[in-house]
Amino acid sequence: MSTASTSSSPSSSPSSRTKVSPLDLLAxxxxxxxxxxxxxxxxxxxxxxxxxxxxxxxxxxxxxxxxxxxxxxxxxxxxxxxxxxxxxxxxxxxxxxxxxxxxxxxxxxxxxxxxxxxxxxxxxxxxxxxxxxxxxxxxxxxxAGEAIGCFGLTEPDHGSDPASMRTRARRDGDDWILDGRKMWITNGSVADVAVVWARTDEGIRGFVVPTDTPGFSAPLIKHKLSLRASVTSELVLDSVRLPASAVLPEVRGLRGPLSCLSEARYGIVWGAMGAARSALRAALEYAGQRVQFGKPIAAYQITQEKLAHMAVELANGTLLALHLGRRKDASGLRPEQISMGKLNNVSKALEICRTARTILGANGISLEYPVIRHMNNLESVLTYEGTAEMHTLVIGQAMTGHSAFR
Structure with a gap:
């Protein structure tokens, strides 16, 4: 029996000699x-x-x-x-x-x-x-970007429970009259058209609302400390009169807005990994340049441990996003699959940004670097289009067959 070591040296495998990006160690x-x-x-x-x-x-x-x-x-x-x-x-x-x-x-x-x-x-x-x-x-x-749209579902008192929305549409002859308020609406005050969901005697319906319609207004929401490079508004509908042709004819009930949210949540699964990658890149570059006690902080074990954990989570999240993308292209996605992606990737991206901030120290809170900006933004991404708690319950229901929403 040979007594030679069975472990390979770093240079013994052909693949080990292929240069890989430090931000994509799994290639x-x-x-x-x-x-x-x-x-x-x-x-x-x-x-x-x-x-x-x-x-x-x-x-x-x-x-x-x-x-x-x-x-x-x-x-x-x-x-x-x-x-x-x-x-x-x-x-x-x-x-x-x-x-x-x-x-x-x-x-x-x-x-x-x-x-x-x-x-x-x-x-x-x-x-x-x-x-x-x-x-x-x-x-x-x-x-073409010649018209901007927004999507009115969330209300001041109803975020995770859209079935309890108060915005209402009632018939008046052949027309519809909309009254209500929507909150935290991206693009709202610059939109040319708003897709607004409202309760009717026929169930929840969607309406295509030109924003120059009398009674429609979209006050800008200010004093945000997250998503600051974004237009966020309230939508106010005060006896907005619309023709019968304004209603979305092909859907009734919550299935309509929730299916739209699934489309948007899928993009978040990928997007969160972009924010994470940007933060990791900034931390890696900074660690290689910042000298303390005579050598770059990248040469210290604790810094390398942080970088390694960040790289693992970035790779895991990117692989998850790619897997969901391939499945979506092949056969579509179930809600719990999208929930798993958003729940994991946003929370891990936020964790990566927070860890990157510690590597940058005081510089981590400066807008000279992207880390604190991504970190603040992800605090919103964590809760919009489905909070972590709601996605957890979607997954739990898929696993157990029991709904814990109510």
Whole structure:
């Protein structure tokens, strides 16, 4: 029997001699097609050229001053409603859309929210449930960024329980009259069209509401400390009169808005990993440059432990997002699968950002670095479009067959 060691030296395996990115130690890139990499690269190019030079300033000022120009820029490269077919939409795959969300949120969660609300909420609702007239009127302009949309579901007193919404629509002859309020609505005060969900005598219905309709207003929400480079508003509907043609004809009940939320939550699964990657990159670069006690802090064991754990969670989350994307393209996703993705990836991304902040020390709270901005943004992402608690219960119900929501 040989007494030689069976362990291999780092140089004994051909694969070990292949250079890999410190941000992709599992070489997940090898699982992407050339076309998918090209989509990702084109989104990164737009973000680097148009958004990155300004995003810290926008965040500090608490505004997105060029949102209309930005929407046209993003629409011009096919990012708005990119996973939808027809009506000027790009018809890309779920994985393509996910990679785009990752790169957008690597720049800022507010930018990904702009694209997500436009394409996966407002446009998707019209595309899936709208009349042909509604689709022709709105989708081509929204895909081009010439019209901005918002999605009105959450209310001041009803977030996780949309079935208890108070916004109401009543018939008046052939028209509908809408009254109510919606809260925390991305794009609200700049939107040209709002998809608003309301209680009716026929159940919950969706309405396509041009924002210049009398009685509609969208006051801007200020004093945010998260998602500051994003437009967030309240929607006020005060006897808004709409024609019968404004109602979404193809859906009734909560199935409509919840299916739209599933589309948007899928993008968050990817987007959170973009924020995490940005924070890890900043921490890795900083650790290699910051010298304490005579050597870079990257040379200390505790720093390497932090970096290693961050890299593992980033890889796990990216693999989970890619798996869900492949399944979505092949056969679609179940709600609990999307819940598993959002629950895991947002919480792990937030953990990565917080760990990165400790590596940067006091510099970690400076907008000279992206870490605190991503960390603050993810505090909102953690609870919007389904809180961690609600996603936990979705998973629990799928596992046990028992609903614990009430």
């Amino acid at each position: 997940i890139d090898d699982l992407l097609s050339p076309d998918e990499k090209a989509v990702r690269a084109s989104v990164r190019q737009v973000c680097d050229a148009v958004i990155e030079p300004h995003i810290a300033e926008w965040f500090e000022r608490g505004e997105l001053p060029t949102i209309r120009e930005l929407a046209k820029e993003l629409g011009g490269v096919g990012l708005l409603g990119m996973h939808l077919e027809g009506y000027g939409c790009a018809g890309m795959s779920a994985v393509d859309y996910g990679l785009a969300c990752l790169e957008l949120e690597a720049t800022d969660s507010g930018i990904r929210s702009l694209v997500s609300v436009q394409g996966s909420l407002a446009m998707f609702a019209i595309w899936r449930y709208g009349s042909e007239e509604q689709k022709q009127e709105w989708l081509p302009r929204m895909a």
